[in-house]
Amino acid sequence: MHVGHWFGNVENMLRLQEEHECFYFIADWHMLTTHFDRTAELPGFTRELVLDLLAAGIDPERVTLYRQSDVKEVAEMTLLLGMITPLGWLERVPTYKERLRDNAERDIANLGLLGYPLLQTVDIAIVKGELVPVGEDQVPHLELSREVVRRFNRLYGDVLVEPQPLLSETPLISGTDGRKMSKSLDNVLDVRDEEDKVRATIRSFITDPRKVRRGDPGRPEICPIFTLHERFSPDILEWTEANCRTGELGCVDCKTNLADRVVEFYRPFRERREELEHRAGLADEVLAAGAAKVRPVVEETMKAVRDAMHLS
Numbered sequence: 001m002h003v004g005h006w007f008g009n010v011e012n013m014l015r016l017q018e019e020h021e022c023f024y025f026i027a028d029w030h031m032l033t034t035h036f037d038r039t040a041e042l043p044g045f046t047r048e049l050v051l052d053l054l055a056a057g058i059d060p061e062r063v064t065l066y067r068q069s070d071v072k073e074v075a076e077m078t079l080l081l082g083m084i085t086p087l088g089w090l091e092r093v094p095t096y097k098e099r100l101r102d103n104a105e106r107d108i109a110n111l112g113l114l115g116y117p118l119l120q121t122v123d124i125a126i127v128k129g130e131l132v133p134v135g136e137d138q139v140p141h142l143e144l145s146r147e148v149v150r151r152f153n154r155l156y157g158d159v160l161v162e163p164q165p166l167l168s169e170t171p172l173i174s175g176t177d178g179r180k181m182s183k184s185l186d187n188v189l190d191v192r193d194e195e196d197k198v199r200a201t202i203r204s205f206i207t208d209p210r211k212v213r214r215g216d217p218g219r220p221e222i223c224p225i226f227t228l229h230e231r232f233s234p235d236i237l238e239w240t241e242a243n244c245r246t247g248e249l250g251c252v253d254c255k256t257n258l259a260d261r262v263v264e265f266y267r268p269f270r271e272r273r274e275e276l277e278h279r280a281g282l283a284d285e286v287l288a289a290g291a292a293k294v295r296p297v298v299e300e301t302m303k304a305v306r307d308a309m310h311l312s
């Protein structure tokens, strides 16, 4: 889990578990859309993510936390909804082209990647999701989900719940190279990293290219380090901005200030994560309980879908 996930997803998940009945899942099938050649990593990835979420404060007693591939009906429903989803709807979702562009050196232009938004539609519809937390950039995905659900209901009767967006703040967190922080771009600041690694990663971030040395005026508005200060450094934010602009603050010191705060911010998370790491079998137990909890909801949805399509 990296800092982009933390502020883009985890903080919303923590808030929403206090306010709503929530279904959270580990999207291991989604991972296949771009990492179909690295399936051996899936079990470890899943376990790590479950422990990350627990350490961050996601409460499996309060939410339903399950693994997508434990719900085989997701595949069945994706096939059924695929029959009524025009290709053009999928092709116009901007993230398809973005993913191809970001992975230009790999051949990932496959049906799975194109159908990613449809799989997301099923993830929502199969648990009768009413509200979906989305950032502005994900609105086109959800719009597609709403269109598919409406089309299904027009063809087969009022069976599926049309989800509504719950617009959430998903700040754009830049990675070490200034592009959006993303594991696939290998530019992340990982929340699990030990202090030395955090400091080294922060030192490796690009900054304003015009600010070569202390004394040169900088432009915090284009600097990835400053976007992180906005999250981690409320105590020195104004000071950082002002002293960057005048040039009095050098990038080396600015990065050290940030690293001090990032290390402190994630200290409780890392300590809890360490504790959980020693509880053998915990992730599997949580996922088994989550699968059992989601099953009745899924079975009810699928029965209604099969009945409506005369497939039962």
Ligand code: SF4
Pocket: 207, 208, 211, 218, 219, 220, 223, 224, 225, 226, 244, 245, 249, 250, 251, 252, 254, 255
């Ligand atoms: S002083 Fe800080 S905010 Fe300004 S350019 Fe350097 S790293 Fe970025």
